[in-house]
Amino acid sequence: MLALRLLLVISTLPLWESIQQMTKLLRFTIPSAAAAVLGLATAPAQAAxxxxxxxxxxxxxxxxxxxxxxxxxxxxxxxxxxxxxxxxxxxxxxxxxxxxxxxxxxxxxxxxxxxxxxxxxxxxxxxxxxxxxxxxxxxxxxxxxxxxxxxxxxxxxxxxxxxxxxxxxxxxxxxxxxxxxxxxxxxxxxxxxxxxxxxxxxxxxxxxxxxxxxxxxxxxxxxxxxxxxxxxxxxxxxxxxxxxxxxxxxxxxxxxVIPEPGTVVGLLVVGGLGLAMKRKQQG
Structure with missing residues (x-):
């Protein structure tokens, strides 16, 4: 959901600001999403x-x-x-x-x-x-x-x-x-x-x-x-x-624990953004 909300914001910004926001999104969202998928075994147990x-x-x-x-x-x-x-x-x-x-x-x-x-x-x-x-x-x-x-x-x-x-x-x-x-x-x-x-x-x-x-x-x-x-x-x-x-x-x-569907979708969306930016830079 965080990735989707950022996408909506980015779409309304000028090109240079959009690129900056995408860079931040890739820098901070991908590691956290990947951690959620791979699992942090050291995370503290939650109260039931x-x-x-x-x-x-x-x-x-x-x-x-x-x-x-x-x-x-x-x-x-x-x-x-x-x-x-x-x-x-x-x-x-x-x-x-x-x-x-x-x-x-x-x-x-x-x-x-x-x-x-x-x-x-x-x-x-x-x-x-x-x-x-x-x-x-x-x-x-x-x-x-x-x-x-x-x-x-x-x-x-x-x-x-x-x-x-x-x-x-x-x-x-x-x-x-x-x-x-x-x-x-x-x-x-x-x-x-x-x-x-x-x-x-x-x-x-x-x-x-x-x-x-x-x-x-x-x-x-x-x-x-x-x-x-x-x-x-x-x-x-x-x-x-x-x-x-x-x-x-x-x-x-x-x-x-298997990753919940929302986590996986978020990671795929962010991954897609990364590929799109890479193609744009190569172009």
Whole structure:
């Protein structure tokens, strides 16, 4: 737009002044436009703005229940009133547990979802969903068994869509189990807590972070999430009170930044001016 406005001004000036203005335009606009296209990886990250839609006035998070009832989350990663990420269409929720004596109740309303975002102009950025489980809603505490051992389990599953702006396609998804506690046997049938392919296990075979590449980069991705808990208690040879709990987990969607159409057009216009001036000088 700057290049077009300068062109309009230049067209009304005498020839010599027009040449001077074109020289200034080429000197200052081309480097800045080129920097925008090539990307300045050293530029500071911008502050993000998050909108929680359908989750109450002035909401600072959505519960999973609100999202499943039609709510959504929008992330403006650089605070310029353009939405880079939308998390919507939350669906297919399922909660199951075993055995029948398991006292854990549906945790849907006690899972809070907040979002953050970063954006490095011309470089990269990401949006993260941070899940917080309140009221010990995902805590398994089976009683000591009458016999030798008892295991309790629970599973939560849900889906949603993440839609990214065309100039920031998603290239990577990182799942992280950020808060969990497991007590249980270190061999045999163990206790564990897991989020998708991450796990915290009582046998010390844990992987708290898992990263998945998305190829080719995509602007729409359907996400399926599974939370698993298993707590095992044993009476012999020594009583052991096994437990399993998840208190928080997160998902980060990292992107590659492609120049926005306006930036590319501006660079092409300026490039055209340069060629025209060069031909004029040669003539």
């Amino acid at each position: 703005t998050v909108n929680y839609i359908g989750c109450g006035q002035d909401a600072t998070f959505c519960t999973l229940t609100q999202l499943l009832n039609g709510g959504s989350i929008e992330v403006d990663e650089d605070g310029n009133s353009t939405i880079e990420k939308t998390f919507s269409n939350w669906k297919n929720y399922d909660f199951s547990k075993s055995p029948n004596a398991n006292t854990l109740v549906n945790p849907e309303g006690d899972i809070q979802v907040r979002a953050t975002g970063t954006y490095i102009p011309g470089g990269s950025g990401s949006a993260t969903l941070n899940y917080t489980v309140v009221n010990n809603a995902l805590l398994l505490e089976p009683p000591l068994p009458a016999g030798n051992a008892v295991s309790w389990s629970a599973t939560v599953y849900f889906e949603f869509d993440v839609t990214s702006a065309q100039y920031v396609p998603i290239i990577e998804q990182t799942d992280e189990l950020t808060g969990a506690l497991v007590v249980g046997p270190t061999s045999g049938t163990t206790s564990y807590a897991s989020f998708n392919n991450t796990t915290l296990s009582s046998d010390n075979m844990s992987m708290m972070t898992d990263t998945m590449l998305i190829s080719p980069p995509s602007t729409t991705v359907m996400i399926g999430n599974t939370l698993d808990l298993r707590a095992r208690r044993i009476r012999t040879p020594t009583p052991l009170v096994g437990t399993s709990q998840i208190t928080s987990f997160s998902q980060t969607f990292t992107q590659v």
